[in-house]
Structures are given as C-alpha cells and as structure tokens.
Amino acid sequence: MFRSLTFAVVLLASTAAHGQETRSASPDQPAPPAKIEDLAWLSGEWEGGGPGETRARAVFSGPTGDHLTGHFVQASADGVSFLELMDVVETNGTLVFRLRHFNADLTGWEEKDVVRSFPLVSVSGDAWFFDDLTFRKDGPDGMVAAVRARMADGGTRELVFRYRRIR
Amino acid sequence: MRTILVCVAALWLSTAQEAAAQETRSTSPGQPPPAARIDELAWLSGEWAGPGIGGAPAREVYAAPLEGHLTGHFVQSGRDGIAFMELVDIVEEGGTLVYRLKHFNADLTGWEERREVRRFALVAKTDTAWFFDGLTIRRDGPDRMVGAVRIESSDGSARELVFHYTRVRPPVASQ
Numbered sequence: 001m002f003r004s005l006t007f008a009v010v011l012l013a014s015t016a017a018h019g020q021e022t023r024s025a026s027p028d029q030p031a032p033p034a035k036i037e038d039l040a041w042l043s044g045e046w047e048g049g050g051p052g053e054t055r056a057r058a059v060f061s062g063p064t065g066d067h068l069t070g071h072f073v074q075a076s077a078d079g080v081s082f083l084e085l086m087d088v089v090e091t092n093g094t095l096v097f098r099l100r101h102f103n104a105d106l107t108g109w110e111e112k113d114v115v116r117s118f119p120l121v122s123v124s125g126d127a128w129f130f131d132d133l134t135f136r137k138d139g140p141d142g143m144v145a146a147v148r149a150r151m152a153d154g155g156t157r158e159l160v161f162r163y164r165r166i167r
Numbered sequence: 168m169r170t171i172l173v174c175v176a177a178l179w180l181s182t183a184q185e186a187a188a189q190e191t192r193s194t195s196p197g198q199p200p201p202a203a204r205i206d207e208l209a210w211l212s213g214e215w216a217g218p219g220i221g222g223a224p225a226r227e228v229y230a231a232p233l234e235g236h237l238t239g240h241f242v243q244s245g246r247d248g249i250a251f252m253e254l255v256d257i258v259e260e261g262g263t264l265v266y267r268l269k270h271f272n273a274d275l276t277g278w279e280e281r282r283e284v285r286r287f288a289l290v291a292k293t294d295t296a297w298f299f300d301g302l303t304i305r306r307d308g309p310d311r312m313v314g315a316v317r318i319e320s321s322d323g324s325a326r327e328l329v330f331h332y333t334r335v336r337p338p339v340a341s342q
Contacts, residue, residue: 044336045212045230061214061228061240065248067273075234083238085254087275098275104236106256106267106284112277166231167213167336 021146022158025121025131031094032123036063039088039095039128042070042135046143048163049074056161058086058145066090072099080104095120097130141165190305190315190329192298194290200263201292205232208257208264208297211304212237214336215312219243223250225330227314235259241268249273264289266299310334 042060049056054077060070072084083102088095097118101109110116118130126137132148143163148156212231219225220243229239241253252271257264266287270278279285287299296305301317314330 043214055233057230057233057238059228059230059238059240061226061242064224064226064242064244067242067249069240069242069252071228071230071238071240071254073230073233073236073238075236079234080236080238083254083256085240085252085271085275087252100271100275100277102254102269106254106269108269108277108281111281112279115275 020158021134021136021144021160022132022148023121023129023134024148025119029121031092031120033093034090034095034120034123034128036066036068036088036090036095038123039063039068039135041137042068042088042143044165045167046163047166048143048161054081056163058143058161058163059167060086082109095128095130097133138162189327190303190313191301191317191327192290192303193317194288194300198290200261200289202262203259203264203289203292203297205235205237205257205259205264207292208232208237208304210306211239211312213334215332216335217330217332219330220250220328221245225332227255227332228336229255251278264297264299266302266304307331 040063043062044060046058047055055075057073058070060068062068066089068088070086072086074081082104083106084099085102086097086099088097097120099116103109118133120128121131122129128135134144134146136144136146138144141164143165145161145163147159149159150156209232212229214226214228216224216226223246224244225242227239227241229237235258237257239255241255243250243252251273253268254271255266255268257266268285272278287302289297290300291298296303303313303315305313305315307313310333312332312334314332316328317325318328319325
C-alpha cells in the first residue's frame with residue numbers, strides 16, 4: 001500500500017514526457033564503449049524534480065576508481081517519499097547503472113541481494129542512455145534524468161526529472 | 168620503494184586511527200537525548216575525503232537538508248577498489264537527532280536485511296561535536312571533519328575507527 005502510494009506521488013510529481021528521453025535495450029545491440037570519467041560531470045549536487053510541491057535531490061561523489069556513487073531523495077509536501085542509492089560502474093569497457101530504493105525510514109524496497117541494473121544502450125552527444133534510464137547534460141548547470149516506468153495497467157510511461165546544479 | 172613507503176604510511180595511519188582516541192560516547196540508561204535540530208548539521212553538506220580504514224581513501228557526501236533529512240553516502244576504498252558503501256540518513260525525530268545507515272558491498276548487495284536499519288541515537292552534543300551512540304561527527308575547523316565509530320569485536324573488546332576528512336566540495340552557498 002505504502003509503495004503504491006509512493007509511486008502515485010511520484011507519478012503526480014513528474015512530468016509525463018511527450019518526447020522520447022529513454023531508450024530500451026535490444027537483444028542484438030552491443031553495449032557502446034564508455035568510461036566512468038565520461039560521467040564525471042555528474043559529480044556534485046543537483047536540485048530539481050517535477051512541477052508542484054515536490055522536490056528531488058541527486059548527489060554524486062567521486063568518481064572513485066571505476067565507480068560513480070550517488071544518492072537520490074524525493075520529497076513531497078508530506079516529507080521525504082523515498083531514497084535511492086545509485087552506483088554507476090565501468091565494467092568490460094562499458095557502463096552499468098545500478099540502484100536500490102528505500103523508504104523514508106531506510107527500510108528497503110528490494111530484498112538485500114536484489115539490485116536493479118541498467119546496462120548502457122547508447123551514447124549520443126550529451127546523453128547517456130541506459131536501458132530505460134537516461135542522464136542528459138542540459139547546458140553547463142542543467143541535467144535531465146528520465147526513466148521509463150511500468151504502470152499498473154501494463155503500459156509504460158516516461159518520468160522526466162529536470163535538475164539544476166547547486167554544488 | 169614507492170610501494171614500501173606507501174605501505175609504511177598506511178601502517179602508520181592505521182595505527183594512528185585505531186588508537187584509543189576516545190572520540191565516541193555511549194548512551195547510558197535514564198539519560199534523555201539532547202535537543203537538536205537537523206539544521207545544526209547543515210555544515211556537513213558537501214563532499215569530504217580523507218584516509219579511512221587502514222589508511223585507504225574514504226569519501227562521504229551529504230546533500231543539503233531536505234524535509235528534516237540530511238542524507239548522504241559513504242564510500243570506503245580497499246586494496247581492490249571499493250570495499251563497501253553506506254547509505255546514511257540523519258533525521259530529526261522527537262526534537263532530537265538519529266543517525267541511521269545501511270551497509271552495501273561494492274556490487275550494491277546489502278549487509279542488512281531489507282527491513283533492518285542501523286540506528287544511532289544522539290547521546291550528547293557540544294558546539295562542534297555531535298555524539299551519537301558509538302558514532303561521532305566533529306567539526307574540526309571550517310574545512311575539516313572528524314568521523315569516529317566504535318567497533319565491538321566478538322570477544323567483547325572495543326576499538327575506535329577515526330576518519331580525518333577534508334572538505335573537497337563546498338556547501339551550497341545560497342540556502
């Protein structure tokens with residue numbers, strides 16, 4: 001119940017994209033070469049979210065070796081809705097984006113051994129397209145993150161978060 | 168030669184860090200937690216780096232406070248890359264502060280079960296130090312921070328791990 005409620009909040013908070021910010025992996029497509037340094041611009045603190053009363057923060061540190069680690073906080077009028085621990089790792093010459101979700105009390109959504117993993121699908125200009133998850137540089141101090149989420153009715157919808165750099 | 172020097176340095180750091188520095192305090196029965204607000208820790212927001220466990224690089228990063236939460240993550244490097252990570256969330260609860268965290272391996276699998284959260288209640292505070300139960304955050308000048316945690320071994324003995332951090336990314340200027 002709480003999780004679906006949280007999801008509803010996220011839905012309300014986010015802009016439904018008419019554009020196509022995300023791309024999905026296709027079976028025959030090899031992962032493009034990429035290095036963790038390519039995403040070093042993500043380091044720092046980003047503030048943004050959707051319209052209305054919701055706010056989101058994304059913070060990345062490092063890079064540390066092959067990893068770029070970060071966390072995400074989504075807040076609404078009722079306080080913090082959920083958190084994420086994020087980790088981008090360079091492996092086999094390409095990148096994988098991994099994350100885990102947590103409630104505001106830090107209890108997890110996923111069981112302790114379950115990690116959501118998004119392989120890199122393509123890179124185009126200032127956009128890194130992981131499988132249904134995109135990070136796009138939007139000017140010197142802007143960033144767009146987009147995720148293709150599966151809805152209860154079986155359809156999918158793009159959720160787009162627009163950020164500005166505050167650190 | 169360089170390797171030897173690095174090893175010696177690491178050993179020295181390691182020894183220094185595990186000294187009985189008495190940075191941490193423990194809760195005692197009947198003692199009410201001191202009043203504290205999350206904004207007191209706003210100076211923590213930003214990125215901190217320094218020698219961690221065994222002298223290997225450690226890094227911690229906190230976002231600016233949001234809705235009563237000061238959220239961060241911690242990365243401890245080891246010989247073969249990242250040794251482990253933490254998701255950290257300090258919250259204001261009942262007029263005092265609680266430091267909560269979960270540990271993760273480098274592949275993001277967790278140490279704690281899904282519902283399990285390590286919680287450290289605030290025990291005492293000064294103008295520059297916040298003593299959670301067995302875990303301390305101490306401001307050491309404008310751009311330095313000391314983190315300390317008490318580790319208890321299975322034989323009942325305890326030692327302190329002390330992290331000396333330098334600020335590598337400034338706090339948000341306009342909050």
